[in-house]
Amino acid sequence: MATYIEVENATKTFTMQYHRSIKQIALARARGQKTHDRFNAVEDVSFTVGRGESVGVMGLNGSGKSTLLKMISGVMQPDSGSVLTRGRIAGLIATGAGFQPQMSGRDNLWLNAAILGMSEAETRRKLDDIIEFADLGKFIDTPVVYYSSGMKSRLGFAVAIHVESDIFIADEALAVGDRPFKRKCKQRMREIRENGTTIFFVSHSPGAVRQLCDRVLVLEKGKLTFDGGVDQGIKVLHYDEGEDGDDDEGLGSED
Numbered sequence: 001m002a003t004y005i006e007v008e009n010a011t012k013t014f015t016m017q018y019h020r021s022i023k024q025i026a027l028a029r030a031r032g033q034k035t036h037d038r039f040n041a042v043e044d045v046s047f048t049v050g051r052g053e054s055v056g057v058m059g060l061n062g063s064g065k066s067t068l069l070k071m072i073s074g075v076m077q078p079d080s081g082s083v084l085t086r087g088r089i090a091g092l093i094a095t096g097a098g099f100q101p102q103m104s105g106r107d108n109l110w111l112n113a114a115i116l117g118m119s120e121a122e123t124r125r126k127l128d129d130i131i132e133f134a135d136l137g138k139f140i141d142t143p144v145v146y147y148s149s150g151m152k153s154r155l156g157f158a159v160a161i162h163v164e165s166d167i168f169i170a171d172e173a174l175a176v177g178d179r180p181f182k183r184k185c186k187q188r189m190r191e192i193r194e195n196g197t198t199i200f201f202v203s204h205s206p207g208a209v210r211q212l213c214d215r216v217l218v219l220e221k222g223k224l225t226f227d228g229g230v231d232q233g234i235k236v237l238h239y240d241e242g243e244d245g246d247d248d249e250g251l252g253s254e255d
C-alpha cells in the first residue's frame with residue numbers, strides 16, 4: 001500500500017501569553033513574574049497513512065488534533081520533524097478561510113475553488129452541483145458578510161467536497177451546518193471513501209468515526225497515545241461510557 005501521509009517526529013510549539021497589554025507585561029516583569037510559556041501542542045508524533053485508509057483522529061479538547069490536521073493540510077509547518085503528503089489535498093480545515101466578505105457566495109465559490117486547485121473548466125462543469133449541494137437558495141448571490149457561520153460552512157464544504165483529491169481532510173468541529181446538511185455531507189464522505197480517497201477525519205463523535213473510519217489515532221496533550229482499531233480507540237478514550245457516550249450529531253454518524 002502506497003504511503004499518502006507520513007508524519008515523522010512532528011512537534012509544533014506555541015507560545016502562551018499570560019498578559020494582553022504591554023503595560024501588564026511590563027508590570028509582570030517588574031514583579032519577576034512569568035509573562036509567557038511555551039508548550040508543545042503536538043509532540044514527537046509519528047505515523048503513516050496508506051492510500052485509501054480512512055483514519056479518525058480523536059482526543060479531548062486542546063489535545064492537538066486541529067494542529068495536526070493543519071500541518072497535514074500544509075497550513076502550518078512543524079517546528080521539528082516532518083510531515084509529508086502525496087497528491088492533492090482537499091477538505092474542511094477552516095470554514096470560510098479565504099472568503100472575501102464583500103463578495104457574493106457565487107464569486108467566493110469561484111475563488112475558493114481556485115484556491116483549492118480547481119481549474120476554470122472544472123469549476124464551470126461542477127458549478128451547478130456545488131450550488132445545489134450548498135443549497136443556499138437566493139443567498140448564493142448575497143455578500144458572504146451577511147452569511148451565518150452555518151451558511152459559510154455549507155459553501156466551504158460544498159466546494160471542498162467537489163474537489164477531486166487524493167487526501168480528504170475534515171475537522172468535524174467546523175461542520176456547523178444543520179442536521180439535513182450534515183446528513184448530506186455524511187453521504188458524500190462515504191462516497192469519497194468508497195472511491196478510494198484517503199481520509200483524515202478529526203472528530204469527537206464515536207458514531208461518526210465508527211461509520212467512516214477503519215483506524216483511530218488518539219492524541220493526549222499533544223502526544224500520540226493510541227494508533228489502532230476504531231473500537232479499541234474509542235474504549236481508550238472512554239467515549240462510549242455514560243448516557244451521552246455515543247452521540248449522533250457527528251458529520252458521519254447515523255441519523
Ligand SMILES: Nc1ncnc2c1ncn2[C@@H]1O[C@H](COP(=O)(O)OP(=O)(O)OP(=O)(O)O)[C@@H](O)[C@H]1O
Pocket residue numbers: 014015016041059060061062063064065066067068173
Ligand atoms: N495559533 C495558536 N497559537 C497558540 N496556541 C495555539 C494555537 N493553536 C492552537 N493552540 C493551542 O494548542 C493546543 C492544541 O489546540 P488544537 O486546536 O490543536 O486542539 P484540538 O485537539 O483540536 O482541540 P478541540 O477538540 O477543542 O478542537 C491548545 O492548547 C490550543 O490553545
